[in-house]
Amino acid sequence: MIPSFFSKFNITRVGAGTPNPAQSSQRTTLGGRSADDDTSSLSQHLSQLDLNEVEDSSEEEDARAGTEARGSFEEIVYEDGDEFSSWSIPSSVLVTSTASSPAQVLPVPSAQLDGHLSALPVQQQQRQLEKERQGEEMEEQEERVGEEEEWKEQKEQDGREEERQEEQQEQQLEKQQEEELQKSPYLQYYEWQQQRYQMRLPIDVWIKICSHLYPSQLARFSLVSRDTYSLVASLDTWETWFKRMYAHVNIKLRLLPGLPRSHSYMLFMCSISFQVCEKCLKRCDGRRQRGRLAMMPLPVIVPYAGLKGSINDEPADLEDVKTMKPGGKEDHHQQEESWTIRMCKRCRVLHYQSHPEPIPHEIIASFQTKRVLREKYRLGPKEIQAITLRSRGSRRYGRPVTYSEFVALIKSRQVFGGDVGRHAVSRSLYKPMAVLNHRVFMYNKRIKILEDGHRWLPYQEYQARKAAGQPTCLSM
Amino acid sequence: MKVTLESSDGQVFTVDKEVAELSVIIKEMLVIEQANQDHPIPLLNVGAVELAKVIEYCEHHRNDPTIDDDEDYDSRKKPIEMDDWDKQFTIVNKEMMFELILAANSMQVKPLLHLGCRYAADIVKRMSPTEIRDLFQIDDDFTPEEQDKIEWEKQWTKL
Numbered sequence: 001m002i003p004s005f006f007s008k009f010n011i012t013r014v015g016a017g018t019p020n021p022a023q024s025s026q027r028t029t030l031g032g033r034s035a036d037d038d039t040s041s042l043s044q045h046l047s048q049l050d051l052n053e054v055e056d057s058s059e060e061e062d063a064r065a066g067t068e069a070r071g072s073f074e075e076i077v078y079e080d081g082d083e084f085s086s087w088s089i090p091s092s093v094l095v096t097s098t099a100s101s102p103a104q105v106l107p108v109p110s111a112q113l114d115g116h117l118s119a120l121p122v123q124q125q126q127r128q129l130e131k132e133r134q135g136e137e138m139e140e141q142e143e144r145v146g147e148e149e150e151w152k153e154q155k156e157q158d159g160r161e162e163e164r165q166e167e168q169q170e171q172q173l174e175k176q177q178e179e180e181l182q183k184s185p186y187l188q189y190y191e192w193q194q195q196r197y198q199m200r201l202p203i204d205v206w207i208k209i210c211s212h213l214y215p216s217q218l219a220r221f222s223l224v225s226r227d228t229y230s231l232v233a234s235l236d237t238w239e240t241w242f243k244r245m246y247a248h249v250n251i252k253l254r255l256l257p258g259l260p261r262s263h264s265y266m267l268f269m270c271s272i273s274f275q276v277c278e279k280c281l282k283r284c285d286g287r288r289q290r291g292r293l294a295m296m297p298l299p300v301i302v303p304y305a306g307l308k309g310s311i312n313d314e315p316a317d318l319e320d321v322k323t324m325k326p327g328g329k330e331d332h333h334q335q336e337e338s339w340t341i342r343m344c345k346r347c348r349v350l351h352y353q354s355h356p357e358p359i360p361h362e363i364i365a366s367f368q369t370k371r372v373l374r375e376k377y378r379l380g381p382k383e384i385q386a387i388t389l390r391s392r393g394s395r396r397y398g399r400p401v402t403y404s405e406f407v408a409l410i411k412s413r414q415v416f417g418g419d420v421g422r423h424a425v426s427r428s429l430y431k432p433m434a435v436l437n438h439r440v441f442m443y444n445k446r447i448k449i450l451e452d453g454h455r456w457l458p459y460q461e462y463q464a465r466k467a468a469g470q471p472t473c474l475s476m
Numbered sequence: 477m478k479v480t481l482e483s484s485d486g487q488v489f490t491v492d493k494e495v496a497e498l499s500v501i502i503k504e505m506l507v508i509e510q511a512n513q514d515h516p517i518p519l520l521n522v523g524a525v526e527l528a529k530v531i532e533y534c535e536h537h538r539n540d541p542t543i544d545d546d547e548d549y550d551s552r553k554k555p556i557e558m559d560d561w562d563k564q565f566t567i568v569n570k571e572m573m574f575e576l577i578l579a580a581n582s583m584q585v586k587p588l589l590h591l592g593c594r595y596a597a598d599i600v601k602r603m604s605p606t607e608i609r610d611l612f613q614i615d616d617d618f619t620p621e622e623q624d625k626i627e628w629e630k631q632w633t634k635l
Contacts, residue, residue: 201574201578202581204581205593208589212593212594212598212601213601221605222626223605223627224605224608224609224616225609225616226618228614267629270629270630273630339601339602458621458625459625460624460625
């Protein structure tokens with residue numbers, strides 16, 4: 001799973017960001033060979049060998065090479081140099097890295113004079129003692145002056161210590177940077193990716209977390225950032241899902257050239273998302289069946305049935321309190337602790353067996369005629385006839401036979417799969433299927449364009465060009 | 477038979493061998509270092525608080541059958557079975573749970589890792605992209621064009 005992160009555009013980016021002048025010069029020679037227009041001799045090339053220019057040219061060439069290799073708007077173009085600032089070092093830092101710290105000034109320990117005094121003759125001792133008495137008086141005066149001086153010196157020393165600490169920190173940073181330079185490019189890239197990968201958990205754990213998510217949730221998760229997009233696009237589950245879906249037909253998907261394998265599976269699955277049931281992962285065909293749209297996968301709210309109490313334990317934030325409804329804390333959390341996935345009719349019926357929907361209070365005692373029930377609940381004549389809970393009508397008084405609405409509701413929920421399906425019966429299938437077919441068509445068109453060696457334009461750019469009358473088919 | 481474990485803070489825990497062998501790494505280390513068992517086993521990536529919590533989990537699940545890490549195992553279809561004790565165990569702060577996941581990942585305690593991943597997945601399921609960005613401190617590095625394009629590609633999100 002992990003090698004799929006080392007996709008083409010990432011590797012080219014690593015090359016573009018390396019600060020090592022030797023590597024960059026190598027690359028310039030390579031670029032010179034590959035460039036078609038450049039017919040200049042080596043001497044001309046060498047005359048322009050300023051470091052900055054070399055780096056710039058190499059970066060540009062790399063970026064160009066990357067775009068050519070990718071050949072699709074899918075991949076992300078990294079043109080900013082700022083992205084590499086996390087691990088690469090500008091050349092200015094390398095030049096000034098030799099600044100050495102000043103020698104540490106240690107305080108000189110004061111010599112103890114008592115030992116010397118005992119060795120001297122008595123007269124000299126007395127003289128010295130007198131001198132000391134005079135000196136002590138002088139010292140008392142000097143001490144007051146000295147304290148101020150010491151205070152000043154301490155201040156200066158503190159300042160020096162701070163400077164020293166800063167210098168030490170700078171030295172440590174430089175050492176780290178030098179160590180990073182000495183590391184292998186693979187390690188550098190790995191660490192750089194770890195830094196760039198801002199999520200707190202490692203990639204293996206994220207892949208495990210993704211194994212709990214349904215396809216729609218995966219797609220939503222991929223919208224978080226570039227990292228999550230590349231992570232979701234590299235999952236193998238898309239392929240397994242596709243194969244499970246078309247197991248009886250044995251169809252092979254035409255892959256997009258220049259993209260990882262799982263990525264094109266993901267794009268195709270997203271393009272037919274309207275037909276896919278996320279629970280059983282089957283492709284639903286709504287044709288030749290009653291209640292067209294009701295047979296298709298529809299969004300169903302799945303109540304939270306896992307780790308209850310894990311969120312409730314935390315103290316509510318201020319915003320939570322503001323958005324809380326008058327129903328109380330429980331209602332608020334019930335709304336939060338649920339998600340929606342698309343389920344086909346069969347899965348919906350099974351789901352609502354275990355999680356029955358509430359029945360409105362008014363319906364329980366009401367009775368309606370056949371015609372009303374047929375319009376309201378979309379039931380057939382045989383299904384209405386099967387309702388045994390009914391009132392006896394009388395021809396004499398012009399009273400028709402009325403059937404229980406309560407039973408009809410339950411029956412229609414069974415037939416169409418919950419209230420979602422019941423409301424979807426009247427809607428036509430034409431529009432969503434047209435969108436789906438268009439998306440699949442565009443997927444196939446994209447393969448064709450890429451195989452022919454043309455550039456795949458983003459949707460908005462394509463529309464803008466089409467409106468302006470410009471050519472939409474561009475060569476690489 | 478007892479085994480001593482040392483956390484990154486220097487605290488030492490003594491556990492039964494059965495309990496410690498729930499983590500794959502300690503099991504392998506015990507096989508290698510059978511001769512000198514007097515020294516505590518150092519766990520450099522695990523703090524004392526997390527290690528205590530992990531040991532608490534392992535002691536409760538010491539008699540459980542081992543989980544085989546199949547690649548075909550689809551946790552969407554067959555969710556992991558959980559006791560009431562497990563549900564009580566997960567009533568912790570989010571930060572603490574992520575630390576526990578990291579500890580379980582470094583010690584390779586597979587049942588705890590599965591539990592933690594399910595916890596994190598339940599959080600991610602319910603959240604919109606902006607909320608996930610806030611929680612995991614991820615920057616939004618998409619350009620607006622890319623974002624439009626991706627949302628157009630992924631119609632799952634529009635239910």
